[in-house]
Amino acid sequence: xxxxxxxxxxxxxxxxxxxxxxxxxxxxxxxxxxxxxxxxxxxxxxxxxxxxxxxxxxxxxxxxxxxxxxxxxxxxxxxxxxxxxxxxxxxxxxxxxxxxxxxxxxxxxxxxxxxxxxxxxxxxxxxxxxxxxxxxxxxxxxxxxxxxxxxxxxxxxxxxxxxxxxxxxxxxxxxxxxxxxxxxxxxxxxxxxxxxxxxxxxxxxxxxxxxxxxxxxxxxxxxxxxxxxxxxxxxxxxxxxxxxxxxxxxxxxxxxxxxxxxxxxxxxxxxxxxxxxxxxxxxxxxxxxxxxxxxxxxxxxxxxxxxxxxxxxxxxxxxxxxxxxxxxxxxxxxxxxxxxxxxxxxxxxxxxxxxxxxxxxxxxxxxxxxxxxxxxxxxxxxxxxxxxxxxxxxxxxxxxxxxxxxxxxx
Amino acid sequence: xxxxxxxxxxxxxxxxxxxxxxxxxxxxxxxxxxxxxxxxxxxxxxxxxxxxxxxxxxxxxxxxxxxxxxxxxxxxxxxxxxxxxxxxxxxxxxxxxxxxxxxxxxxxxxxxxxxxxxxxxxxxxxxxxxxxxxxxxxxxxxxxxxxxxxxxxxxxxxxxxxxxxxxxxxxxxxxxxxxxxxxxxxxxxxxxxxxxxxxxxxxxxxxxxxxxxxxxxxxxxxxxxxxxxxxxxxxxxxxxxxxxxxxxxxxxxxxxxxxxxxxxxxxxxxxxxxxxxxxxxxxxxxxxxxxxxxxxxxxxxxxxxxxxxxxxxxxxxxxxxxxxxxxxxxxxxxxxxxxxxxxxxxxxxxxxxxxxxxxxxxxxxxxxxxxxxxxxxxxxxxxxxxxxxxxxxxxxxxxxxxxxxxxxxx
Numbered sequence: 001x002x003x004x005x006x007x008x009x010x011x012x013x014x015x016x017x018x019x020x021x022x023x024x025x026x027x028x029x030x031x032x033x034x035x036x037x038x039x040x041x042x043x044x045x046x047x048x049x050x051x052x053x054x055x056x057x058x059x060x061x062x063x064x065x066x067x068x069x070x071x072x073x074x075x076x077x078x079x080x081x082x083x084x085x086x087x088x089x090x091x092x093x094x095x096x097x098x099x100x101x102x103x104x105x106x107x108x109x110x111x112x113x114x115x116x117x118x119x120x121x122x123x124x125x126x127x128x129x130x131x132x133x134x135x136x137x138x139x140x141x142x143x144x145x146x147x148x149x150x151x152x153x154x155x156x157x158x159x160x161x162x163x164x165x166x167x168x169x170x171x172x173x174x175x176x177x178x179x180x181x182x183x184x185x186x187x188x189x190x191x192x193x194x195x196x197x198x199x200x201x202x203x204x205x206x207x208x209x210x211x212x213x214x215x216x217x218x219x220x221x222x223x224x225x226x227x228x229x230x231x232x233x234x235x236x237x238x239x240x241x242x243x244x245x246x247x248x249x250x251x252x253x254x255x256x257x258x259x260x261x262x263x264x265x266x267x268x269x270x271x272x273x274x275x276x277x278x279x280x281x282x283x284x285x286x287x288x289x290x291x292x293x294x295x296x297x298x299x300x301x302x303x304x305x306x307x308x309x310x311x312x313x314x315x316x317x318x319x320x321x322x323x324x325x326x327x328x329x330x331x332x333x334x335x336x337x338x339x340x341x342x343x344x345x346x347x348x349x350x351x352x353x354x355x356x357x358x359x360x361x362x363x364x365x366x367x368x369x370x371x372x373x374x375x376x377x378x379x380x381x382x383x384x385x386x387x388x389x390x391x392x393x394x395x396x397x398x399x400x401x402x403x404x405x406x407x408x409x410x
Numbered sequence: 411x412x413x414x415x416x417x418x419x420x421x422x423x424x425x426x427x428x429x430x431x432x433x434x435x436x437x438x439x440x441x442x443x444x445x446x447x448x449x450x451x452x453x454x455x456x457x458x459x460x461x462x463x464x465x466x467x468x469x470x471x472x473x474x475x476x477x478x479x480x481x482x483x484x485x486x487x488x489x490x491x492x493x494x495x496x497x498x499x500x501x502x503x504x505x506x507x508x509x510x511x512x513x514x515x516x517x518x519x520x521x522x523x524x525x526x527x528x529x530x531x532x533x534x535x536x537x538x539x540x541x542x543x544x545x546x547x548x549x550x551x552x553x554x555x556x557x558x559x560x561x562x563x564x565x566x567x568x569x570x571x572x573x574x575x576x577x578x579x580x581x582x583x584x585x586x587x588x589x590x591x592x593x594x595x596x597x598x599x600x601x602x603x604x605x606x607x608x609x610x611x612x613x614x615x616x617x618x619x620x621x622x623x624x625x626x627x628x629x630x631x632x633x634x635x636x637x638x639x640x641x642x643x644x645x646x647x648x649x650x651x652x653x654x655x656x657x658x659x660x661x662x663x664x665x666x667x668x669x670x671x672x673x674x675x676x677x678x679x680x681x682x683x684x685x686x687x688x689x690x691x692x693x694x695x696x697x698x699x700x701x702x703x704x705x706x707x708x709x710x711x712x713x714x715x716x717x718x719x720x721x722x723x724x725x726x727x728x729x730x731x732x733x734x735x736x737x738x739x740x741x742x743x744x745x746x747x748x749x750x751x752x753x754x755x756x757x758x759x760x761x762x763x764x765x766x767x768x769x770x771x772x773x774x775x776x777x778x779x780x781x782x783x784x785x786x787x788x789x790x791x792x793x794x795x796x797x798x799x800x801x802x803x804x805x806x807x808x809x810x811x812x813x814x815x816x817x818x819x820x
Contacts, residue, residue: 013446015436016619019429022451026425036423037458041432041449048447154795209426273711279697280690283711287689290765290796298717300710301683301693307708310751311721341720355700386700 001034001172004060006052008068008077009151010043021066021149021156028160032168032176033205033222034062044068046080053084057144062168067151069134071114077148078119078137085141087121092135095126099133127163131155138167145171177229178220181240183247184213184256184399191215194243204236213392214256215247246408249399256398257285263405264295269344271401273299274312274337276324277351277363281394297343302333312336325350327375330364338368345369345404347397351378353386363393367400367410374400374410411444411582414470416462418478418487419561420453431476431559431566438570441630442578442586443615444472454478456490463494467554472578477561479544481524487558488529488547495551497531502545505536509543537573541565548577555581587639588630591650593657594623594666594809601625604653614646623802624666625657656818659809666808667695673815674705679754681811683709684722684747686734687761687773691804707753712743722746735760737785740774748778755779755814757807761788763799773803777810777820784810784820 005025011017022039029036037059042048056063068077082089096118103110117134120126127136127147132155138147147164149156169176183191188210192199195217198206204221217240221232241248250259264271273282283299286292302308305319314332322328330348338346351363361380366373376396380389403410415435421427432449439446447469452458466473478487492499506528513520527544530536537546537557542565548557557574559566579586593601598620602609605627608616614631627650631642651658660669674681683692693709696702712718715729724742732738740758748756761773771790776783786806790799813820 012433013436013449014440014617015433015438015446018433019449023422023425023428026423028425030424036425037453037455039423039429039449039451043447045447207424275690275693277697278694279702279706280685280693280709280711283690283713284688284694287687287711287713288797288800292689293713296689296711296713298710298712298714298721299690300708300721301690301697301706302708303693303697303703303706304708307751311708311710341717387698390698 001061002059003029003034003036003062003064004038004040004056005036006049006056006063006065007039007041007151008044008049008065009041010045012041012067013043020153021151024153024157025064025066025149025160028165029062029064029168030207031178031218031220032165032172033174033220034168034172044076046076049077049080050084053081057142060144062145062147064147064149064164066149066156069117069136069148069150071111071116071133075116075134078121081146081148082121085121085139085146087123087139087141089119090122091115092118092120092126095120095135098128098135102133125167127159127167129155130158130162136164138164174222175225175229176220176222177226177233178218179233179237179251180253181217181219181237181244181248182250182253182256182259183215183217183244184249184395185247186215186244188215191217191244195240198236198239201236204233206236206240212388213395217244246403249402255285256395256402258289260398260401260405261286261289261292261295263402264345265291267405269405270295270297270342271345271347272297272337272341272343273347273349273397274308274333275299275301275347275349276303276308276333277353278349278390278394278397279303281390282347282349282397285394285398297341300337308333312340325352325359325362325364327364327366327377330366330375331368331373334366334368335373345401347401349393349397351389351393353389355386361389363389363396365393365396365400367397367404369404374404376400376410411471412469413439413444413446413472413474414448414450414466415446416459416466416473416475417449417451417561418454418459418475419451422451422477423453430563431561434563434567435474435476435559435570438575439472439474439578440617441588441628442575442582443584443613443630443632444578454486456486459487459490460494463491467552470554472555472557474557474559474574476559476566479527479546479558479560481521481526481543485526485544488531491556491558492531495531495549495556497533497549497551499529500532501525502528502530502536505530505545508538508545512543535577537569537577539565540568540572546574548574584632585635585639586630586632587636587643588628589643589647589661590663591627591629591647591654591658592660592663592666592669593625593627593654594659594805596625596654596657598625601627601654605650608646608649611646614643616646616650622798623805627654656813659812665695666805666812668699670808670811670815671696671699671702671705673812674755675701677815679815680705680707680752681755681757682707682747682751682753683757683759683807684743685709685711685757685759686713686718686743687763688759688800688804688807689713691800692757692759692807695804695808707751710747718743722750735762735769735772735774737774737776737787740776740785741778741783744776744778745783755811757811759803759807761799761803763796765796771799773799773806775803775806775810777807777814779814784814786810786820
C-alpha cells in the first residue's frame with residue numbers, strides 16, 4: 001500500500017508552524033507497513049488543494065490529509081475533498097450532538113459556527129476527536145482510501161493512534177504490533193554495526209533511530225492477530241537485547257527518566273538531585289512525569305559556588321582545593337543533597353556547559369547511595385552546544401541511577 | 411516572487427525526523443516578502459525528485475531544496491538538480507580545501523568520501539556552511555533561481571540566515587529588515603483585534619503569532635537600504651507598542667527569561683527560585699542562557715511538603731493551615747529562597763499540574779523583593795496539559811520579575 005500525506009494550512013507555508021502532523025502520520029503508517037512517498041503542504045486554497053488531490057490519487061492507494069477541519073472560513077478541507085471525489089456533504093446529527101456536548105463539558109460558550117464541523121462526506125466513517133471538536137473521517141473512492149485528520153497536533157495524534165490506525169490495520173486484513181528497545185551508552189553507528197543483519201529482515205522489521213545521546217530500535221511485525229505478532233517479535237527483541245547487553249534500559253519505556261521513576265517506585269526508593277551546569281534539568285525532567293512526587297524528594301540548583309555553600313553546606317575551601325568542576329565536588333554534592341533531603345539516592349552534577357571556557361564539555365556526574373558513591377567523568381566535546389552538554393549530562397545521571405537500581409556496574 | 415520548497419530525505423517520509431527546515435526556510439522567505447505556495451517532501455529518490463523539480467519550475471520563480479548534500483550515497487540532490495537543469499558538476503578545489511580544513515579544525519579523521527561534497531554545479535554561487543562540511547549553492551536557470559541547503563537543521567538555518575537571505579535580498583534589489591515585538595499577558599485574539607488595521611499594511615507588514623502563553627508581532631519593511639527600512643518601521647513598532655502598552659516585554663528579545671536576565675544584569679541584581687509544580691523549570695530556563703551565573707543565585711525544587719520544610723525551613727503546621735497550594739505558601743517560598751540564597755528577588759511557585767486532582771491548573775506564583783512580596787493566582791484550566799500548566803506558570807514568574815524590574819504594577 002502506498003500513501004501520500006497532504007497537509008493543509010497557510011501557517012505551514014508561512015513557517016510559523018512546523019509540520020509535525022506529517023511526521024506523526026508517516027511514523028504511524030511506517031509501523032503499519034504502508035509506504036509513504038510524498039508529503040505535500042498547501043495553503044488554505046481550494047484550487048491548489050484540488051490540484052494536489054488529483055495528482056495524489058493517480059499515484060497513491062491512501063491519501064491522508066491533515067488540517068483544515070476547524071470551524072472558521074479558512075477550513076476548507078472537507079468541502080474540497082468531497083468535491084474532488086464526487087461526494088455530497090450531509091449534516092450529521094450525532095456529530096453535532098458530540099460537538100455541543102464537548103462545549104458543555106468544557107464549560108465554554110458554544111457558537112453556531114462550530115456546527116460547520118458536523119458536515120461530513122456522505123457514506124464516510126467518522127473518526128472521533130478525543131481532544132477537540134472537529135471530527136475526522138474516512139471514505140473510499142475509486143480504489144483510493146481517503147482519510148482526513150485535524151491540524152492541531154494533539155488532536156491529530158490522538159485520532160491517528162486511537163481511530164485511524166486500527167481501521168487501516170483492519171482494511172489491510174493484518175494486525176501490526178511493534179516494540180521499541182531503548183539504549184544508552186552506545187553510539188548509533190556501533191549499534192547499527194551490531195544489528196545490521198537483523199535490519200535486513202522484512203517481517204519483523206528492525207529499524208534503528210538516534211536521539212540526542214541515546215539510541216532506539218523499533219521492532220515491528222505484521223500478522224493475522226496480535227498474538228501472532230508478539231510471537232514473531234519475541235525472538236527478535238530478545239536477540240536485539242542479547243547483542244546490545246546492558247546498554248538496553250527499557251522496552252517500550254518513554255525515556256531514561258521514566259525508567260528510573262518506574263524502578264524507584266518498584267523498589268519503594270527515593271531520589272534527590274544537586275545540579276550545577278544542568279541547572280534544574282534533572283528535576284525538571286523527573287517532575288514532568290505524573291507521579292514523580294512519590295519518588296523525587298526534591299532538588300537544588302546550585303549554579304554558583306556560593307549557592308553550593310548555602311544550600312548544601314559545602315565549604316569554599318573544599319571547592320577551592322578541588323576546583324568547582326571536579327569529581328570531589330560532584331561526589332560531595334550528591335552525598336549532601338541525599339542527606340539533606342533524606343533520599344535513598346543523590347545525584348550531583350558539575351561541569352562546564354559553555355559556550356566560553358577552556359574546558360567546555362567537561363562534566364562530572366556523581367550518584368550517592370547508602371555507603372557508596374559513584375562518579376563519571378564526561379568529555380562531551382568543545383564543539384557541543386550548551387543544550388546538548390546539559391541534556392547528555394542529565395542522561396548520564398539517569399543512566400547511573402538505573403544501573404545502580406538494576407544491580408549493574410556503573 | 412513565488413517560491414517552492416522541496417525537502418529531500420527518506421527520514422522525513424518515515425516520520426523519524428520532523429521537517430523543521432521547511433518551516434525555517436518559509437519563515438525566512440516570508441520575511442523577504444517572497445510567497446511560498448508549496449512544500450514537497452520526497453525521499454532519496456532521483457526519479458521522484460526530478461518529477462517534483464519539473465513541476466516546481468513551471469510554477470515558481472525560486473526553488474529552495476533542503477537535504478541530500480552530505481557525503482553518503484543517499485545524498486543525490488546536487489546530481490539530480492544539475493541534471494534536471496542541464497548543468498555539469500565540477501570539482502571545486504576551494505570547497506575541497508574548506509572541507510579538509512573543517513576536519514582538521516575539529517580534530518576528526520578525514521575520509522575521502524567527504525570530497526563528494528566539493529562537486530558543484532558549474533557557474534553556481536557557493537553558499538558556505540558555517541556549521542558543517544557540505545556547501546550549498548545557488549544558480550539561475552531559465553528564469554528560475556535554484557538554491558540548495560543542507561538537511562541538518564543547524565547547518566540549514568545558518569546557511570539560510572547568513573548566506574542565502576542576503577543574496578536573495580540583493581537579487582530583489584531590496585533590503586529587508588524586521589523587528590519582533592513580544593508580549594505577555596494578552597490573548598492572541600485580543601491582540602489581533604487591536605492591531606487589525608496595522609495588519610493590512612503592505613510595507614511595513616505586521617504579522618501576529620502565538621506561542622504557548624505569549625504573543626508576538628513581527629514588523630517587516632522592504633526598502634533600498636537598512637536605514638530606510640528602520641525609518642519605515644520605527645513609527646509602526648512605536649504604534650504597536652503604544653497600543654499593546656505594558657504587555658510588551660521586549661523588542662527582538664528571545665524570551666521572557668532573556669529579558670529578565672538582561673534587566674537583572676543592567677541593574678546588578680540577582681534572583682533565586684523555589685519551585686514546586688514547575689519542578690525546576692524556572693531554574694532550567696534561566697540557566698539555559700549563557701551568562702546566567704551572574705544573576706541567578708540558585709534554586710530549590712521542593713516538590714514535596716517535606717522538601718519545603720527541609721530546604722526552605724518551612725513548618726508543616728504552616729503548610730497544613732494554608733494548604734500546600736495557597737498564596738501564603740507561595741509567598742513564604744519566595745521569601746525564604748530569597749533569604750537563604752541572599753538574592754535581590756525570590757520566586758515561589760506552588761500549584762497543581764495534574765493530570766489528576768480537583769484543582770488541576772490552579773497555581774500561585776509569588777515574587778519577593780526587599781520589603782514587599784507579590785502573588786498571582788492563576789487558573790490555567792482543568793483541560794490544560796501538565797506541560798502547558800508548568801510552562802505558563804514559569805512565564806508568569808518571569809513576567810512578574812520583568813514588571814517589578816521596570817517599575818510596573820505586578
